[in-house]
Amino acid sequence: MKKIAVYGKGGIGKSTIVSNMAVSLAQQGYRVMQIGCDPKADSTIALRHGEPLPTIM
Numbered sequence: 001m002k003k004i005a006v007y008g009k010g011g012i013g014k015s016t017i018v019s020n021m022a023v024s025l026a027q028q029g030y031r032v033m034q035i036g037c038d039p040k041a042d043s044t045i046a047l048r049h050g051e052p053l054p055t056i057m
Helices: 014-027 042-047
Strands: none
Touching: 014 042
């Protein structure tokens, strides 16, 4: 199992990069799990083709 962490200041495109990496790796046959704090759903909206994911809180 490989783990990749992406962090940095807000507004620099972390969610976009992580979403694109997840899709690319999945298309190559890797199993991908994306975990993170995403109050605006930036990283999940792209993976769900524009469909919002209900929040837990």
